[in-house]
Amino acid sequence: MGNRILGALRRLSELGTLYYNAPYRAAIARAKRDEEDLFMLLVFSEMMGIPNPAAWSTLELQPLLMDRFHQWHTRMGMERSPLDHFRCC
Amino acid sequence: MSAIVLLLLGLGGMAAGYLFYSRFIADRIYRLDPNYRTPAHEYEDGVDFVPTNRYVLWGHHFTSVAGAAPIVGPAIAVIWGWLPAFIWVVFGTIFFAGVHDSGALWASVRNRAKSVGALTGEVVGRRARTVFMIVIFLVLLMVNAVFGVVIAKLLINNPGAVVPVWGAIAVALVIGQLIYRRIIGLGVVSVVGVIALYSLIYVGPKVPIALPEQVMGLSASASWILLLFAYAAIASLLPVWMLLQPRDYINGLQLFVGLILLYGAVLIGNPTVVAPMINDNVPAGTPSLLPLLFVTIACGAISGFHGLVASGTSSKQLNKETDARFVGYFGAVGEGSLALAAIIAATAGFATLADWEAVYTAFGKGSLTAFVDGGATILAGGTGMDVGVAATLLTVMAALFAGTTMDTGLRLQRYIFQEWGEIYHQKWLTRPLPATLLAVASCLLLAFGAGGADGSGGLLIWPLFGTTNQLLAGLTLLVITIMLVRRGRPAIYTLAPLVFLLVMTLFALLIQLKSFYDKQDWFLLGLDVVVLVAALLVTLECAAALKKAFREPVEQA
Numbered sequence: 001m002g003n004r005i006l007g008a009l010r011r012l013s014e015l016g017t018l019y020y021n022a023p024y025r026a027a028i029a030r031a032k033r034d035e036e037d038l039f040m041l042l043v044f045s046e047m048m049g050i051p052n053p054a055a056w057s058t059l060e061l062q063p064l065l066m067d068r069f070h071q072w073h074t075r076m077g078m079e080r081s082p083l084d085h086f087r088c089c
Numbered sequence: 090m091s092a093i094v095l096l097l098l099g100l101g102g103m104a105a106g107y108l109f110y111s112r113f114i115a116d117r118i119y120r121l122d123p124n125y126r127t128p129a130h131e132y133e134d135g136v137d138f139v140p141t142n143r144y145v146l147w148g149h150h151f152t153s154v155a156g157a158a159p160i161v162g163p164a165i166a167v168i169w170g171w172l173p174a175f176i177w178v179v180f181g182t183i184f185f186a187g188v189h190d191s192g193a194l195w196a197s198v199r200n201r202a203k204s205v206g207a208l209t210g211e212v213v214g215r216r217a218r219t220v221f222m223i224v225i226f227l228v229l230l231m232v233n234a235v236f237g238v239v240i241a242k243l244l245i246n247n248p249g250a251v252v253p254v255w256g257a258i259a260v261a262l263v264i265g266q267l268i269y270r271r272i273i274g275l276g277v278v279s280v281v282g283v284i285a286l287y288s289l290i291y292v293g294p295k296v297p298i299a300l301p302e303q304v305m306g307l308s309a310s311a312s313w314i315l316l317l318f319a320y321a322a323i324a325s326l327l328p329v330w331m332l333l334q335p336r337d338y339i340n341g342l343q344l345f346v347g348l349i350l351l352y353g354a355v356l357i358g359n360p361t362v363v364a365p366m367i368n369d370n371v372p373a374g375t376p377s378l379l380p381l382l383f384v385t386i387a388c389g390a391i392s393g394f395h396g397l398v399a400s401g402t403s404s405k406q407l408n409k410e411t412d413a414r415f416v417g418y419f420g421a422v423g424e425g426s427l428a429l430a431a432i433i434a435a436t437a438g439f440a441t442l443a444d445w446e447a448v449y450t451a452f453g454k455g456s457l458t459a460f461v462d463g464g465a466t467i468l469a470g471g472t473g474m475d476v477g478v479a480a481t482l483l484t485v486m487a488a489l490f491a492g493t494t495m496d497t498g499l500r501l502q503r504y505i506f507q508e509w510g511e512i513y514h515q516k517w518l519t520r521p522l523p524a525t526l527l528a529v530a531s532c533l534l535l536a537f538g539a540g541g542a543d544g545s546g547g548l549l550i551w552p553l554f555g556t557t558n559q560l561l562a563g564l565t566l567l568v569i570t571i572m573l574v575r576r577g578r579p580a581i582y583t584l585a586p587l588v589f590l591l592v593m594t595l596f597a598l599l600i601q602l603k604s605f606y607d608k609q610d611w612f613l614l615g616l617d618v619v620v621l622v623a624a625l626l627v628t629l630e631c632a633a634a635l636k637k638a639f640r641e642p643v644e645q646a
Contacts, residue, residue: 013276018145020268020275020338023153023402027329029136 040065040072048082090362092355092437092467095171099179099429103422106183111418114188115411118573118582119195125410128202138202141406147416151423152341153398154190157236157457157491158558159389159428164435164460165551166385168449169378170367171436177382178432181390182425185586189562191417192569192583193396197404198413199572205400205565212568217630224560224623226505228394231554233321233498233528234535236491238548239457241313243484246458249294249477250484256289257339257489258320264335282339283346290485294477308543314536317495322529324496325503326521333496340489344427347486351430351464354471355437364436364445375452376552376604380596384555389428391586393561395421400565431460434483438463453548457487502528538612549613552601556620559594560627563587567631574635577643584635591628598624 021028043058043065045051052058062069070088073081081088115121129140166174193205200208206225210218244251264282267273300309307315324332388394399417407413435455439445448462449455465480472479503524510518517523539550566587573580598621605614 009276013274015142015145016279017275018142019148019341020334022139022141022145022406023149023337024329024334025135025139026137031328031330 036068037072037076040069044069090171090366092360092362092433095175095362095433095437096352096355096429099175099432100426102179103182103425103429106187107419107422110183111187111191111414114418114582115191115414118578119192119413120578121195121411121413123409123411125198127198127407127410128404129406129408132202138405140408143408143412143415146403146406146408146412147420147423148341150398150403150416150420152337152344153402154388154392154395154420155344155424155427155490156340156388156494157239157487158232158387158392158394158494159424160431160460160487160490161235161239161456161551162386162555163389163428163431164456165453165548166382167364167432167435167459168368168371168375168452168455169382170365171362171432172366173378173382174386174432175429177386177390178425178428181386182421182428185391185562185590186389186395186421186425187418188582188586189391189566189569190395190399190421191413193399193565194404194407194413194417195410196565196569196572197400198407198410202405203400205396205568208400208568209564212571213564213630213634217564217567217634220623220626220630221561221564222505224393224557224564224627225397226502227557227620227623228554228561229498229502229505230531230535231550231557233495233502233532234539235548235551235554236495236498237314237317237321237532237536238310238540240317240488240491240495241310243457243461243488244313245299245309247461247480247484248297248299250481250488251293251298252296253286253289253293253481253485254488254492256293257286257485258332258336258492260285260289261332261335261339264339265331268335269330279338279342282335283342286339286343286485290481291478293481293485294475310543311537314533317492318529318533321492321495321499322525325499326525333493333500336489336493340493343486343489347483348427348430350468350472350482351434354468355433356471358467358471360433360437360467360470362433362437363439363442365442370446372449372451376600380593380600381552383590383593384552384559384597386428387555387558387562389424389431391559391562391590392424393558393563393565395424396562396565430464434464434467435459436463438466440466453551456548456551457491461487499525499528499532502531535616539616549610550616552597553613553616553620556594556597556624559590560620560624563590563594563627563631566590567634571634571638574638575641575644587631591624591631594624595621595628 042052043061046055066088127140129138132138133140163174163178196208197203197205200211203211206218206221209221244254260282264278267278268275300312302309304312403416407416436445439448448459461480461483464483465476468474468479468483469476503521506524506527507519507521510516510524535550566583570580570583570587573583598617602614602617602621605617
């Protein structure tokens with residue numbers, strides 16, 4: 001009995017979350033992507049000639065962001081990597 | 090006349106419409122197919138295209154289409170007596186709105202979930218799409234202007250609601266942060282949010298806030314309108330998760346709570362409908378029922394705005410094509426039941442006929458204020474709640490609906506300006522801030538232009554708003570009709586509502602044109618001419634497109 005009530009509550013909460021999120025999925029995904037693009041710009045800023053005081057830390061992140069870097073530059077309208085020393089495709 | 094009878098007749102009629110008529114439309118006319126692969130599955134991407142549980146989807150659809158408009162329209166239209174408004178809401182929901190909303194879903198699902206705007210361009214023609222953009226812009230412009238005026242009136246009418254109405258925004262901001270940053274789960278947040286909101290409603294009447302009558306030469310009403318637009322402009326520029334999303338969620342909860350409370354109170358208290366069945370004694374200057382009734386009540390009977398919601402978001406999430414009947418048609422039934430509640434509140438919430446007549450002294454009077462005051466009396470009688478608290482509860486509900494529509498409306502208007510900026514290579518106009526300012530300026534011009542310096546007459550444009558909304562519905566019905574004709578199916582079920590709408594719309598515009606001319610109100614006359622031109626363009630498009638469609642051979646069965 002208790003389990004069934006708990007199960008029903010859990011189901012209700014799932015439906016509620018769906019109700020809360022569904023209408024805004026697209027807008028939020030877009031906002032998240034914009035935030036990520038800004039982050040990419042910060043991480044790769046030195047290579048584009050923008051001084052970055054945190055270059056030591058962001059340098060370590062670059063290999064981790066390789067996949068996303070490719071997606072990013074294609075989304076920004078550049079078919080090939082825009083950076084001379086940083087080839088991903 | 091007992092309000093319970095009215096309620097049961099109305100709900101019974103709409104339920105029968107859903108059970109029988111919508112089944113006929115879904116099976117025989119649209120021929121919804123449970124095996125058709127909907128765009129939600131075909132293009133599933135976890136963002137726009139997501140197959141969604143039909144009850145959840147119905148919840149959205151219903152709460153996005155139901156707002157303040159299905160309350161304002163009926164609460165104005167009962168000036169002709171309760172019967173005309175009642176008949177139009179019930180029959181409109183059954184034969185117009187339900188068919189239109191489920192049809193918009195079907196049309197969109199069968200066309201890769203495109204929006205009605207894009208469909209008009211594809212199915213009817215490019216010229217029709219331009220007309221469509223203009224009509225949408227007019228709808229948004231008018232709804233924003235009117236709602237600004239309406240909320241200002243509500244806040245002046247009930248100073249006790251000022252704290253909860255603005256406090257609700259703070260509650261929404263906190264909820265938004267809590268959920269977005271995943272600090273606590275939705276269940277707890279909902280409970281806490283609802284408790285916070287209702288505590289504010291309880292406290293509100295104890296700390297009434299009224300603006301001084303004159304601030305820098307502006308009346309209290311004008312100051313509220315300016316404040317509301319300043320708020321809406323900021324809200325429409327914020328990311329959606331911050332304010333709009335949690336507000337929508339709270340509104341959804343409020344809508345269900347409000348409807349249940351109102352219907353419950355009617356059933357327990359059984360108030361008497363004091364307004365006349367048909368009002369023979371309408372105040373001087375009230376326009377004739379035919380055709381004005383059909384544009385005064387747009388949302389609640391049929392509304393083009395639903396087509397935008399159905400084809401814009403709902404169609405991308407439809408799990409099965411057959412769900413279109415439940416989501417679209419039953420969504421319209423939900424809105425019809427809200428309009429019915431508004432009719433009951435505005436006719437049965439008064440002690441005597443004289444009290445009712447004291448509120449409905451001229452066309453455009455009553456509206457949300459009558460809904461709030463009448464509804465509060467019913468709530469207090471049925472549940473034993475304090476009248477002040479009940480009035481605050483309904484004011485908050487109505488103001489939140491109208492406020493959310495305002496900031497969504499401004500956002501959409503901004504997108505249209507930005508799009509125009511791109512089309513006409515005006516770089517400055519493509520930025521959010523200038524586009525928003527331009528949108529706000531156009532709304533303020535309308536609110537004050539139509540209503541004078543204190544914006545009090547803004548409700549005069551309500552029927553004009555109804556007309557543009559009906560034009561939008563007409564365009565959606567045109568798309569559906571052409572699709573039906575091309576498939577060789579009976580088109581009468583969408584063609585008849587389309588013709589009826591266009592005739593009533595044109596008729597209403599001409600009647601109003603004369604009345605504005607007689608009053609020498611050149612501003613509204615100009616606006617009427619603009620809408621009339623749009624209406625003529627829509628009618629010509631319809632005639633041309635239908636003629637072509639009937640001549641062409643049938644494409645597919």
